[in-house]
Amino acid sequence: MDFDLTEEQRLLRESVDRLLADTYTFEKRKAYLAEPEGWSRALWSQYAELGLLGLPFAEEQGGFGGGGIETMLVMQGLGRVLALEPYLTSVVLSGTALRLAGNAALQSELLPQIAQGKLTIAFAHGERQARYDLSDVLTTAKRKGGGWVIDGAKSVVTHGDSAGKLIVSARTGGERDDPKGIALFIVDANANGVARRAYRLRDGMGAAEITLAGVEVGRDALLSEAGAAYPVIKRVAEAGIAATAAEAVGAMETMQKMTLEYLKTRQQFGRPIGENQALQHRATEMFVALEQGRSLAMLAAMMVDEPDAAERQRNFAMVKAGVGQAARFVSQNAVQLHGGIGMTEEYAVGHYFRRCMVIEHSFGDTGYHLSRLAEQVA
């Protein structure tokens, strides 16, 4: 048991921090947000040059064979500056789906393109009726000739507006909620029959509602055996939980830092407001929540490759619920302790607040995971 980073991991963290420190001041971030896609293609190329976009992929697929810890370090860095690029969706979610689903031809075609920054892929799985249930898929895929025809709709597809390709889940068999009968397909985002309605999420990130009407794909578009994709989808969600846990920890670190700075400098009644014990204790409780959240993000990073599925499921439910509570506590109090300025669009803390709120509602919120854990109490 140890919590030490290897020399390579330390170097990775340093290079991520160095890149982001220069490129992600809050003012520069505003400029990226104002770009048509809400993120910076130029910066994306720099991520690629640094090797970040291929980090979790095998070397023969243009990657560096990184694991959960490496992804944690990158996501934490991205969280600290509230980076807008589609790292989570393209590298973590879609990358995990491609890696685990096992279609070797698609892996060698697509993973190097992701790693080089030439292609972003959105993970188009959620549907409007599904809320957080991963097996609630109504989109269908029916055989036609040697290929498939996909019909259905996907909801709140993060970075689906700007992605070059989509990984789409669809039913090849079974009824709604049946874990069996779900398949994953790679679909060109501009294919005939794909319609995307783009919008921004509360945190400024791009997203889309996507309809698929008679979208024809070849047999080689199938990521893995038809109907057997549910375990992969679960792993993708776990990878998302681990990555956003780390991102939330990064965001909490910045909120905590900003809040402490504010408490030390803001003067009222002739002294810094941080001299008030009520605020000191609140700040301490934020520190406790942050560190408890950090512990869970570390747990998640070490759990992504755990072979025992039941053990993974239980731990990830705890991670998501625990980090969700911590992030909600830290972000609500960060705004509260800032007072009026914390409520404004022009001040950074509210942006961190909204990113944490979006993270909480991704991959199942606190209540969703707590009730799942509650079912399993034995």
Added chain:
Amino acid sequence: MDLRFSAEELAFREEVRGFIRDNLPDDIREKLQLGHKTDKSDIVRWQRILNKKGWAAYSWPKQWGGPGWTPIQRMMFLEEIQTFPAPEVNPFNVTMLGPVLIQFGSDEQKNRFLPRAANLDDWWCQGFSEPGAGSDLAALKTAARREGDHYIVNGQKIWTSTAHMADWCFCLVRTNPQAPKKQEGISFLLIDMKTPGITVRPIISIDGEHHLNEVFFDDVKVPVEMRIYEENKGWDVAKFLLGNERTGIARIGKSKERINFSKQKAKEMRAHGKPLIEDSEFRRRIAALETELKSLEITQLRVLSAQKANERRQDPLTAVLKLKGTELLQATTELAMDVAGPLAMPDWADELDALSNEPELGPVWATEATRSYLFLRAASIYGGTNEIMKNIVSKGVLGL
């Protein structure tokens, strides 16, 4: 970064578990399983069994009769003891006085007191708090006046746990009332509780039990060689003592034991026509507690991992262990009490002690669950209140 314990560590945990299973006397095991409290003789008997194995002074180096364990081994030992559950070793002897003697004591003091402390031949208590010195410990007034080769001690201590069963007391006393800073005039004395002039008066706590005492000192003669470290440097010793207790501070094993206990009993109790364990609200409460406990467990491992590199570094995460650990300990004892439902109300402590032909009372565990709940309201008070801990963090860690 790796969560897995080494094969040696896992084997060690099995060894501890096996030793407790094979050596904890049946009557003590039964008491604890039923939720009865243990008494002094149970603890003495068990600690001597552990000491024979060389484990009682679990945090001490080999040289002074401890096992010389790593921080991880200590954590595993404590957790096994707490979850089994077996009685915990006397903390005043083992985690408080022992390390102080090892760090600051003379060879003579070490040789005289350490083996007896490990074997619980002497039962120690801690004379720190006073009526006017609680959170503000350095305001203590109990005076020790030097007369030849003795100190003459006068004053009063309060909240002295187990003073009524103690053979010795380690005490903070004021040896220089004129010191410019109140911390600078304090000394650390070892006082034999049989010395003339000591009066112990019980304080009954809200659990109805006698753990706490007032201790009065009236011209109590203490030989100068019973002073630890230098005169007027007792505050350094006290700070060491209070900062030393890190591994066990979160008491995760105890919280786990309370959750396991609650689950077990919730199978016997009913709610809405079915076993309480099937009640969704109850299950959710457990899920939430287990989630917090999980993250505290990882936090504790982070502290231990850092300790491996630097044994005596002050780690700000210790504050998280104390604050969250006590909150969870209190929340889990609250859970166990709530499982009892209306049976949480009766105070059967005296009735259960006596044999009787009257209609049966029970279950014992219910009245004991409430006792434990009431007793552990003190967990966020003793050793420095959680509010004082928050003051310390906000100044020392957050720079406010």
